[in-house]
Amino acid sequence: MIPVVHEPEAFREAARLSRERGRRVALVLTMGALHRGHGSLIRLARSYGEEVFVSVFVNPTQFGPSEDFAKYPRTLEADVSLAMAEGATLVFAPEAAQMYPEGEETRVTVPRLSQYLCGRGRPGHFDGVATVVTKFFALAGPVTAIFGRKDYQQLMVIRALVRDLLLPVQVVGAPIIRARDGLAESSRNAYLGASERERALAIPRALGGVHAAFGSGERRAEALRRTLENHLAQPGLAIEYAELADAETLEPIVAGTVPDRCLVAVAVRVGNTRLIDNLVLGEESAPEVS
Numbered sequence: 001m002i003p004v005v006h007e008p009e010a011f012r013e014a015a016r017l018s019r020e021r022g023r024r025v026a027l028v029l030t031m032g033a034l035h036r037g038h039g040s041l042i043r044l045a046r047s048y049g050e051e052v053f054v055s056v057f058v059n060p061t062q063f064g065p066s067e068d069f070a071k072y073p074r075t076l077e078a079d080v081s082l083a084m085a086e087g088a089t090l091v092f093a094p095e096a097a098q099m100y101p102e103g104e105e106t107r108v109t110v111p112r113l114s115q116y117l118c119g120r121g122r123p124g125h126f127d128g129v130a131t132v133v134t135k136f137f138a139l140a141g142p143v144t145a146i147f148g149r150k151d152y153q154q155l156m157v158i159r160a161l162v163r164d165l166l167l168p169v170q171v172v173g174a175p176i177i178r179a180r181d182g183l184a185e186s187s188r189n190a191y192l193g194a195s196e197r198e199r200a201l202a203i204p205r206a207l208g209g210v211h212a213a214f215g216s217g218e219r220r221a222e223a224l225r226r227t228l229e230n231h232l233a234q235p236g237l238a239i240e241y242a243e244l245a246d247a248e249t250l251e252p253i254v255a256g257t258v259p260d261r262c263l264v265a266v267a268v269r270v271g272n273t274r275l276i277d278n279l280v281l282g283e284e285s286a287p288e289v290s
């Protein structure tokens with residue numbers, strides 16, 4: 001069994017000791033309910049560190065008042081097994097009261113990148129993410145941290161905060177892992193019933209449709225966006241956003257020609273479940289959908 005530490009100071013000490021012994025630390029931050037997507041991050045982390053530390057923490061400050069914080073799946077025992085099977089060497093699972101000590105009030109904000117896409121429908125979400133990630137980095141010290149491109153905007157926010165706060169962290173982005181049917185793996189997929197899951201496949205199909213149009217030479221933002229929206233116009237799907245954006249700045253691209261690196265990003269509600277997915281045109285292949 002790998003060690004499971006709950007105390008922030010024990011985590012800090014484990015990271016310090018590893019480095020003292022000449023062992024690099026790679027970090028994978030998660031909210032648990034681990035799946036193949038997390039597994040691929042842990043495997044990638046092994047190429048950056050002799051030690052791979054995985055955190056499991058459902059961070060209260062990144063959930064809005066009407067979101068699923070209370071019902072978010074909590075499966076620590078299974079998470080430790082999966083993390084270990086993928087090569088993690090330690091799991092850090094703190095309590096909220098330890099990450100947010102009595103009287104705490106400090107928040108980290110990355111305002112420009114946080115305002116777009118998920119930031120519009122989830123006010124305060126990225127402040128919660130940026131704050132907790134900064135805390136994990138403060139505890140971990142110099143590490144390589146792996147984040148999935150599934151949460152593309154989150155990855156950009158974290159790259160920015162590392163740059164701006166001069167943190168000794170190397171940030172690595174990892175590709176989106178999909179289930180066999182094409183849906184991006186997510187802890188929230190557990191909420192989907194069978195017919196909802198079938199409907200959710202419109203999301204990777206929509207990304208595939210835009211990818212195909214781009215592949216045949218379409219560069220007009222309006223046309224690409226229409227393709228995206230047409231695929232998503234399905235009964236039982238509520239689009240929160242379906243957008244093209246500059247893959248660096250995340251600024252929306254609504255007209256004219258798309259830039260070289262164009263992000264296609266989607267947030268959709270299927271029943272009560274909110275799902276996100278994305279693709280960078282010209283950089284990634286199309287999702288394979290059954």
Ligand code: AMP
Pocket residue numbers: 029030031032037038041146147148149150151174175176177178184185186187
């Ligand atoms: P979460 O537990 O959902 O907060 O995710 C923890 C980390 O795993 C984040 O860096 C996510 O981007 C990443 N992740 C989640 N799902 C996937 C996926 N399907 N493919 C790749 N990375 C993922």
